[in-house]
Amino acid sequence: MSQLFELVASEHRSFVVLASLRLPGHPLRRFTKEEAAILSRALDAVATGDRVQQQIYMSPIASDHDFDARVEHSGILVSSEGQADVELDWREARALAEQLRAFASL
Numbered sequence: 001m002s003q004l005f006e007l008v009a010s011e012h013r014s015f016v017v018l019a020s021l022r023l024p025g026h027p028l029r030r031f032t033k034e035e036a037a038i039l040s041r042a043l044d045a046v047a048t049g050d051r052v053q054q055q056i057y058m059s060p061i062a063s064d065h066d067f068d069a070r071v072e073h074s075g076i077l078v079s080s081e082g083q084a085d086v087e088l089d090w091r092e093a094r095a096l097a098e099q100l101r102a103f104a105s106l
Contacts, residue, residue, distance in 0.1 A: 004086055007099045015062050019103045026080045030063040037104035039067065043097035046071045047090050
């Protein structure tokens with residue numbers, strides 16, 4: 001699996017700590033611990049088929065950019081206005097969920 005994302009924790013003076021998500025060609029998205037936990041549960045739910053949602057949307061409070069992903073048969077398609085979509089297959093989506101969950105439990 002080639003990992004298409006990078007999730008990095010960093011200190012923040014107002015939010016204490018944030019997770020920054022980097023996807024190729026996309027703007028940086030920042031999540032609080034609570035938002036990371038919510039997004040990890042949403043990714044797990046669609047990856048395991050527990051939910052039939054066709055889209056995951058979040059507008060993180062600490063980010064200038066939303067998280068918008070369409071649920072596809074082979075994974076999720078993350079979009080950003082004016083940028084090419086980034087496809088994460090189910091293994092990558094689960095890996096992202098795991099890293100978000102780990103960050104949220106710090």
